[in-house]
Every structure is written in C-alpha cells, then in structure tokens.
Amino acid sequence: MDPEVWPGVAHPPSGTKALVAGKAAGLLFKAAVRRLPLRVAYPDGSVLGTGGLDAPVMTMLRPAAFEVRIGDNGLIGLGESFMAGDWEASDLAGVLEVFAASVDTLIPAPLQKLRTLYLPRTPRQERNEEHNTRSNISRHYDLSNELFANFLDTTMSYSSALFPLGDGALDSVPWDALAEAQQAKIDRLLDKAGVGSGTRLLEIGTGWGELALRAAARGATVYSVTLSSEQRALAQERIAAAGYADQVTVALQDYRAVEGEFDAVVSVEMIEAVGYEYWPIYFQTIDRVLAPGGKVAIQAITMPHGRMLATRNAYTWVHKYIFPGGFLPSVRAIESVTQQHTTLRVRERMGLGDHYAATLRLWEEQFTARSAEVGGLGFDAVFQRMWLFYLCYSRAGFQSGYLDVQQIVLDRREAQL
Structure with missing residues (x-):
C-alpha cells in the first residue's frame, strides 16, 4: 500500500x-x-x-x-x-x-x-463555496467514465431506480431489470414536471445524459448544467449520437450562474452535493428561473430531521473519501427552506428507499464481478475496498431505514392564490 x-x-x-x-x-x-x-x-x-x-x-x-x-x-x-x-x-x-x-x-x-x-471538522477547502464546488465534484465524478461504466447499467444512471415491483420482491430483482427501472424513474420525474413537446427544461446535474435524452425525445428543449468535465463529455457524445444535439445544451456551469426562464426544472440527487448552508440559494435559483405555472421535480436522498441536525457539522468517512462537501437534507428541511426562502411549495412526494437498496445491491454485485476490469483501469485494491465499503455503507442506510430517497414535486400554486 x-x-x-x-x-x-x-x-x-x-x-x-x-x-x-x-x-x-x-x-x-x-x-x-x-x-x-x-x-x-x-x-x-x-x-x-x-x-x-x-x-x-x-x-x-x-x-x-x-x-x-x-x-x-x-x-x-x-x-x-x-x-x-x-x-x-x-x-x-x-x-x-x-x-x-x-x-x-x-x-x-x-x-x-x-x-x-x-471529531474532525470539514476542511475549509471542501465547503461548497462557488470557487470550491467544481473541485469537490471532480474528485468523485471525474474519476473515470470507464470506472462508472463497469458497475452502472447501459443508461449510465447513477441514482435510485424505480422498479415495477412491490417492496417484497426487491430483494431478488435481477440485473437485467435495472436499465428499464432507471428509465421509469426518469419518466416519472418528467411526467410530474409536465415535460413534453415545447417544454423549456432546466436540468441541474447532468449525470451522463440519460434524463436529457429522454426529455429531448419528448420534444423538450433542455439546458443541463454540470461541474464534471468527464460527465459532460460523455453526455454530449451520447446526445449527439442520438440526434438531439440541437435540442440539448450541456453547460459546464455552477447552478447558481444559470440565467433565463424555464417551464420545468428537474434535478436528480444533486441537492446532496449542495451543502447545508447553500440549500436556500439552490431553491432560490430554481425559484428565480422557473416560469409562471412551471413545475419542479427533484429526487433527493434524505435522512431523519433529528439526525440531520445532529450531524450537520460532522466530517465523515463519506466526506473524506467519496463526496467532499456533501450533506443529506431531511424532508422537513426541504419544506422549511422552500417556505422561508422561496415561493415554491412541496405538493407531492414519494419515498422509494427500498428501491435504492435494490439498486445499490445490483451495483455492488456488478462492481465486485468486474474487479479485474476496474483494476485494469488503474484502481488499486485499496480503492476497490473503499468503493465496496461506500456501496455497502449506502445500501445499509436504506435497508435500515436510516436513509430514504424521495421524489418531490414543487410548484407555486399557493403563491398564486
């Protein structure tokens, strides 16, 4: 070592x-x-x-x-x-x-x-101030597109899937069901945000482009922002190959710098990287760019409110090795921040924590099975043990109920009354 x-x-x-x-x-x-x-x-x-x-x-x-x-x-x-x-x-x-x-x-x-x-405190250089955010994101998402391709499905979706099964059947869901379940997750978010032909959609957090692709296929015009140069390059490649380059713009840009007006905003598991102090700015940005009558659909990993308060200043293994600057909100915190700082209001939410546990199990099995390929990319045994711990640590959180993941829909109906 x-x-x-x-x-x-x-x-x-x-x-x-x-x-x-x-x-x-x-x-x-x-x-x-x-x-x-x-x-x-x-x-x-x-x-x-x-x-x-x-x-x-x-x-x-x-x-x-x-x-x-x-x-x-x-x-x-x-x-x-x-x-x-x-x-x-x-x-x-x-x-x-x-x-x-x-x-x-x-x-x-x-x-x-x-x-x-x-206990250690968060290093100043890992706080999600605007000049730090790109380096924090790069430390995880710019590791290697090939690394992620070794354990993600063909959609390259790095968030919870939504399986068409009851919770009791999720323990045995097979690998070949994952890609369709990832698309089902995306489609539900797009449906809830009202994305269709002619929609001007802002996506905060591009990933590797699957949501932008599916929105463009509906006839939407998509402006997607990311801070990962590796993700952006592959997302642009996939979008161009699908023939949607004229409909989709992928910008290497902080969400705070977005300008314009959009009919819908969708963000999948990006709020976790925003940081506790910046949640008001995150939702204020969405509020600022959302057109009258627009809708917002986000997918967010959440934790119980009491644990969130108790750990908001903690520096953890996940911060040090996986997601510098990250922090998970509670549902209560999202409702409180939007009520206090924006005209947005939570209208609907659906929990799918058991679906995330199943997703992580499939990623873990795939990652373990492809250990030789991961090693061939230059990731040593310590890295592989680290990544396995991260996947299992995350799955344990969902299996125990300590963590949940929510699809949350927001709009301004109350403000318009």
Missing part, C-alpha cells in the same frame, strides 16, 4: 495519545456490539454480539489497529480500517446495516454530547 496515495490508511495512528484513545474506543465498541444482532469474531476465538449462526459476521484480523483507528477518527476510522484490511465481512452491507439501525445508541448519550470536541 502506497502511503503517499493512502496516507490515512497505510499505517494506523501511533503514539501514546492514539493508544489511549484506542483502548477507550475498544471498550466502547465491545460494549456496543455485545447487545447488537451480529457476531464479531476475534483472532483469539472469542465472539461478541447477540446474533445467531445466520447473523452477519464481522471478522477482526487486526483488532488493535482497528481500535486505534476508531479511537483516533471515529467512524472515519471504521471505514479506513476496512480499507486497510483490519477486518472483513462476507456480508458487509449486513454488518453495516446493524450499525446503521443502532446509530443513535452506539455511543453513550453523555459522550455523544462531547463529539464536537474530538
């Missing part, structure tokens, strides 16, 4: 302070897992947890390194210890789901109040 590439992973923290913190963290961790429905197996043969033989198993390979990492860096250390190979799990999402379901009680309440004193 190259310490210059992986400075937080190659070596566990050292020194007296780290060792003391590790001992304390180890005691807290063991006290927590003793009452959780999983099994934590240690090299000496001991097993902690209340889970039976069918429970997910967390296998400790280097418990001392694990404890030092979580003592020094909390949940960031949990992810880094997996990246380093300090522990394994045959059902990684299952292990993480147990932790996600118990997130409010893992740490004793008195210690939770002290979290701001010892």
Whole structure:
C-alpha cells in the first residue's frame, strides 16, 4: 500500500495519545456490539454480539489497529480500517446495516454530547463555496467514465431506480431489470414536471445524459448544467449520437450562474452535493428561473430531521473519501427552506428507499464481478475496498431505514392564490 496515495490508511495512528484513545474506543465498541444482532469474531476465538449462526459476521484480523483507528477518527476510522484490511465481512452491507439501525445508541448519550470536541471538522477547502464546488465534484465524478461504466447499467444512471415491483420482491430483482427501472424513474420525474413537446427544461446535474435524452425525445428543449468535465463529455457524445444535439445544451456551469426562464426544472440527487448552508440559494435559483405555472421535480436522498441536525457539522468517512462537501437534507428541511426562502411549495412526494437498496445491491454485485476490469483501469485494491465499503455503507442506510430517497414535486400554486 502506497502511503503517499493512502496516507490515512497505510499505517494506523501511533503514539501514546492514539493508544489511549484506542483502548477507550475498544471498550466502547465491545460494549456496543455485545447487545447488537451480529457476531464479531476475534483472532483469539472469542465472539461478541447477540446474533445467531445466520447473523452477519464481522471478522477482526487486526483488532488493535482497528481500535486505534476508531479511537483516533471515529467512524472515519471504521471505514479506513476496512480499507486497510483490519477486518472483513462476507456480508458487509449486513454488518453495516446493524450499525446503521443502532446509530443513535452506539455511543453513550453523555459522550455523544462531547463529539464536537474530538471529531474532525470539514476542511475549509471542501465547503461548497462557488470557487470550491467544481473541485469537490471532480474528485468523485471525474474519476473515470470507464470506472462508472463497469458497475452502472447501459443508461449510465447513477441514482435510485424505480422498479415495477412491490417492496417484497426487491430483494431478488435481477440485473437485467435495472436499465428499464432507471428509465421509469426518469419518466416519472418528467411526467410530474409536465415535460413534453415545447417544454423549456432546466436540468441541474447532468449525470451522463440519460434524463436529457429522454426529455429531448419528448420534444423538450433542455439546458443541463454540470461541474464534471468527464460527465459532460460523455453526455454530449451520447446526445449527439442520438440526434438531439440541437435540442440539448450541456453547460459546464455552477447552478447558481444559470440565467433565463424555464417551464420545468428537474434535478436528480444533486441537492446532496449542495451543502447545508447553500440549500436556500439552490431553491432560490430554481425559484428565480422557473416560469409562471412551471413545475419542479427533484429526487433527493434524505435522512431523519433529528439526525440531520445532529450531524450537520460532522466530517465523515463519506466526506473524506467519496463526496467532499456533501450533506443529506431531511424532508422537513426541504419544506422549511422552500417556505422561508422561496415561493415554491412541496405538493407531492414519494419515498422509494427500498428501491435504492435494490439498486445499490445490483451495483455492488456488478462492481465486485468486474474487479479485474476496474483494476485494469488503474484502481488499486485499496480503492476497490473503499468503493465496496461506500456501496455497502449506502445500501445499509436504506435497508435500515436510516436513509430514504424521495421524489418531490414543487410548484407555486399557493403563491398564486
């Protein structure tokens, strides 16, 4: 493992302070897992947890390194210890789901109040100020179009699909159902926003162009903005190949800089990258450019309002390694921000968290199956463990109910009365 590439992973923290913190963290961790429905197996043969033989198993390979990492860096250390190979799990999402379901009680309440004193804060350079935003986005979305193509379906959609199945059937939905389910998700958003022939559509967050393609096929004129040069290039290529270059403009532009008037605004899982402080600006921008009688349809990953408030200043493993500057809203926060800062009002919403869990399971299976191809692109074993942890960490959030994803429709009817 190259310490210059992986400075937080190659070596566990050292020194007296780290060792003391590790001992304390180890005691807290063991006290927590003793009452959780999983099994934590240690090299000496001991097993902690209340889970039976069918429970997910967390296998400790280097418990001392694990404890030092979580003592020094909390949940960031949990992810880094997996990246380093300090522990394994045959059902990684299952292990993480147990932790996600118990997130409010893992740490004793008195210690939770002290979290701001010892947990890291967001680096200034990762805040989503306008001059930082492109670098934050590039760190994730400009990794490689080929990387994403190795685990996404042919639509290159990187958001929750909408399967035509009841929730009970989602655990076994097959890979070959994903592309159609992604298109169903997009079509529902376009329907709710009233996108059809002649519609002037603003898309905030291009992705790799599938929504713009489907809107153009309806006869809409699309202005789509992105901060990822890699995504823009492939989206433009796909749009031109489909014959819609005259209908679709893909601009490398911050959403705050958009001008003009649009009949509809659609944004799929982009608000998560906006940042807590900038939600008013995000919705004010939409309000500013939306034509009279226009509609807005967004898809947003959400968390419970109480957890959102408790973690809004936290710096997490996901921030450090996956989405710098990101933060998930609650439904209540979206309703509050739009009521206080815009003329927009939430009219309708639909939760599809179980559909996201199924989507992530399919991505995880595809990513794992194509490990050799990903390695051939130059992504080493540590990166692949990091990405697997990210996919399973996300799936665990939806499976536990800690996370949800909502399709939300907004308009100005109240303001027009």
